[in-house]
Amino acid sequence: MEIIVFGGGYVGLVQAAGLASTGNEVTIAEVDDDKITQINSGQAPFYEPQLPELLSKGVEQSQLRAVKVGSDEFDKRLKSAEIIFIAVQTPESSDGSADLKYVFEVVDTISKLPGDLSDRVVVMKSTVPVGTGDAVENRFNTHGKNPIVASNPEFLKQGSAVRDFMQPERVIIGSENERAQELLSYIYKPFMLKRERIICMGRRSAELVKYACNAFLATKISFINEISQLAEMIGADIRDIRRGMITDSRIGDQFLFPGVGFGGSCFPKDTISLVHQGEKFSVPMRIPQAVDQVNKRQRTWALLNLKDIFKELKDKSIAIWGLSFKPKTDDLREAPSVYLIEELIKAGAKVRAHDPIAIDRAKTLLAKHSSKIQYFEDMYAAAESADALVLMTEWHEYRSPSFKKLSEILKNKIILDGRNVFGPEITRQYGFRYRGVGIPENLK
Ligand code: UGA
Numbered sequence: 025m026e027i028i029v030f031g032g033g034y035v036g037l038v039q040a041a042g043l044a045s046t047g048n049e050v051t052i053a054e055v056d057d058d059k060i061t062q063i064n065s066g067q068a069p070f071y072e073p074q075l076p077e078l079l080s081k082g083v084e085q086s087q088l089r090a091v092k093v094g095s096d097e098f099d100k101r102l103k104s105a106e107i108i109f110i111a112v113q114t115p116e117s118s119d120g121s122a123d124l125k126y127v128f129e130v131v132d133t134i135s136k137l138p139g140d141l142s143d144r145v146v147v148m149k150s151t152v153p154v155g156t157g158d159a160v161e162n163r164f165n166t167h168g169k170n171p172i173v174a175s176n177p178e179f180l181k182q183g184s185a186v187r188d189f190m191q192p193e194r195v196i197i198g199s200e201n202e203r204a205q206e207l208l209s210y211i212y213k214p215f216m217l218k219r220e221r222i223i224c225m226g227r228r229s230a231e232l233v234k235y236a237c238n239a240f241l242a243t244k245i246s247f248i249n250e251i252s253q254l255a256e257m258i259g260a261d262i263r264d265i266r267r268g269m270i271t272d273s274r275i276g277d278q279f280l281f282p283g284v285g286f287g288g289s290c291f292p293k294d295t296i297s298l299v300h301q302g303e304k305f306s307v308p309m310r311i312p313q314a315v316d317q318v319n320k321r322q323r324t325w326a327l328l329n330l331k332d333i334f335k336e337l338k339d340k341s342i343a344i345w346g347l348s349f350k351p352k353t354d355d356l357r358e359a360p361s362v363y364l365i366e367e368l369i370k371a372g373a374k375v376r377a378h379d380p381i382a383i384d385r386a387k388t389l390l391a392k393h394s395s396k397i398q399y400f401e402d403m404y405a406a407a408e409s410a411d412a413l414v415l416m417t418e419w420h421e422y423r424s425p426s427f428k429k430l431s432e433i434l435k436n437k438i439i440l441d442g443r444n445v446f447g448p449e450i451t452r453q454y455g456f457r458y459r460g461v462g463i464p465e466n467l468k
Contacts, residue, residue, distance in 0.1 A: 025049070025211055028105040030130045032059050032090055034185070034289075035149055035178050036111030037068060041075065042189040044082035046214040051101040052090040063090035071354040071381050074186035093133060107207055108134060109176075110160075111149040116293060121300055122153050131160055135167035144171040145204045149178055151234055151294060153301055157198065157227040174199035175227045176208060177234035182288065183352030194221040198230020235301070238294040239312045244279040245286050246318035252282040252462025253321075262462025263444065282461040284416055284442035285322035287349030287358035292319065323360045326414050327367045329440050329459055334411065338372030341435070343410035345403055346417025346443075347379035347386045354382040356389055360442070361416040369396045378406035380419050404429055412438035418445050427454040 025048045029040040032054040044050040054060050062069050066080030082088030091098040102108075112126040127150065134146065141164070148157055161173045175198030180188045195212045197205055205224050212222060225233070252262040262282050270277035286292065295312045302309035334340055349359035356362055365375050375397045377386065383399045390397060400406040403421065407413050407430055415422055423445050431437055431454045439451055441460040448467055451458040459465045 025106050025207070026101070026104050027051070027107045027109065027211070028053055028101055029109040029111055029149075030093075031111035031113065031126075031150070032056070032063055032069070033111065033113060034070065034072070034182070035180070036109070037063070037079070038072070038075065038180055038185045038189050039109060039111060039149060039178070040088060041078040041082050042186070042215075043211055044085075044088035045078060045190075046211075047087065048211060050082070050088045051098075051105070052088070053093050053098055053102070054090050055093050057092065060090040060092055071352075072185055073183065073352055078186055102134070103137060106144065107211065108144060108146045108171075109149045110146065114150050114152055119300075122156075122297060124152065124156060124159065127152070127156070127160065128163055131163045132167070134171070135164060135169045137169075141169045141171040143203075145174060145199075145201075145207050146171045147174045147176045147204075147208070148231075149176055151177065151238075151290070152231065153297060154228050154231040154235070157231060172199065172201045172204045173227070174201070174204040174208065175230040177230060179234075179237065182355055183350060190215055192216070192221060194223055196230050196233055197222060197224045198227040198233075199224070200226055235294055235298045238290055239298050239309075239315065241279045242286055242291040242295050242319070243311060243315050245281075245283070245291075246315040246322070248280045248282045249285065249322045249461070250318050255462040256464045259464055259467065260462075261467055262460075263447070265462070282444060283322075284325050284360040284364075284461065285319045287360050288355060289357045292316070292358045295319075323363045324367075325461060326360075326364050326416070326440050326442050327371075330368075330373075330412060330414070331371075333438060333457070337368060340373045340411045341376060341409065342368055342373050343376045343378075343407040343413045343434070345378050345406065345413065345415045345422050346419055347377060348382040348417055348419075351417055351419045354379075354385050356382055356385050359416075362386075362389065364414070364416065365390060365393070365397065369393050374398070376400060376406045376408075376410050378403045379417070380421055404433060408433045409435050411436050412440060414440045414442060415445065416442050418443040427451060427456070431455060 027043055027048050028051045029036045030053045032052045040050045040052045059069050066083050068075045110130050114122040117123040157173050157175050164171055177196055192215055197208045209222050255262045266280055269275050295316050298312045299309045347361045348354055368375055377397055378400045437456045439456050439458050444460040448458045
């Protein structure tokens with residue numbers, strides 16, 4: 025099929041490269057020249073495992089290309105595209121609602137095509153508030169155009185996006201139109217040879233499913249984080265509580281890892297967006313509201329513990345392992361580490377940071393604090409002479425470090441484990457003071 029994807033960002037790129045891999049003719053429509061050059065040379069503008077390989081393959085086999093919006097090649101590709109995905113960014117406006125200006129720009133561009141466009145399927149891929157499909161359809165109508173507008177939310181996780189695309193747990197098609205269902209089922213079928221997992225529903229329902237899923241997963245995380253706070257006060261071990269919970273198959277074992285709070289471009293933004301959408305329809309979204317509040321509190325975990333241990337953080341040197349909001353990505357959006365670093369610097373401390381991938385991005389994002397942060401290529405070098413070590417992201421390389429080495433190089437033998445990867449059992453053997461999330465220091 026001939027497919028065009030507007031937006032070579034995270035969602036658009038994985039979508040385009042994935043669909044090109046099964047023999048579709050896919051074009052990415054972009055406005056950013058650098059991105060276009062990168063994509064056409066088989067590189068991803070961000071770190072995502074397996075994506076460069078998939079992109080290179082698509083480009084080499086001429087199944088995939090990026091073109092500039094407005095170019096002759098773009099016009100040609102748009103004219104023949106049967107399915108048009110919209111995967112452009114929808115930034116937060118000052119009042120917290122999603123800004124749809126880029127989406128509408130795309131609608132206006134598509135509307136320049138001749139004819140009524142009733143044979144085209146336009147698919148919203150970006151996460152957008154419920155009712156955006158209607159707004160997009162109305163905008164087309166004002167131009168005298170009548171394409172089929174569908175919603176097809178994405179459920180990819182950063183760090184495993186290619187695998188998630190190739191083996192989706194389900195594909196949701198939000199359209200009651202038969203042609204939309206048929207064309208979209210056709211392009212997703214190759215990814216579900218073992219078991220059909222396509223679910224069709226109305227457009228508004230599809231739009232809401234996306235928020236419901238993200239908010240529910242975020243709820244699980246905030247729930248276990250809140251229980252972990254109680255565990256710390258009571259002197260209980262959250263790891264045992266978690267083990268006791270997850271054996272109940274109704275509860276399940278996923279997204280119940282306590283930590284320093286959820287980050288990224290999705291959970292924080294989508295939870296708040298759901299609260300706003302509820303307000304609009306006078307249905308208070310009390311649970312998502314609480315989830316957000318608990319998460320904001322959880323982000324302070326490491327800072328509060330450091331203050332509790334040192335009382336005064338001025339001139340303290342704190343080593344931080346892990347900057348990205350989760351492993352296998354260089355994304356720092358809403359990363360708990362960024363919050364911690366800013367607070368530490370405000371308190372007069374100095375930071376020694378390590379991350380396997382995200383250092384360059386951190387240098388740019390935190391440029392104004394450059395004199396207070398030192399970055400290290402080697403994780404042990406970051407810990408050298410530091411007053412304490414804080415683990416913020418559970419990258420594989422941090423999971424079984426040499427505690428002997430750490431005990432020799434850290435100034436104080438203090439570890440704050442924001443992801444519970446070490447445990448007091450091993451760290452105590454090396455004489456460390458250890459605190460985990462929901463694992464109190466004086467745990468018997
Ligand atoms: C999330 C969803 O998991 C995807 O299904 C969805 O498609 C995506 O948002 C999106 O809307 O685009 P992502 O943000 O990439 O994916 O990452 P997650 O693996 O969900 O992790 C989000 C945050 O929760 C991370 O900061 C992670 O450290 C934290 N987390 C996750 C926990 O603190 N505990 C857990 O048990 C799981």
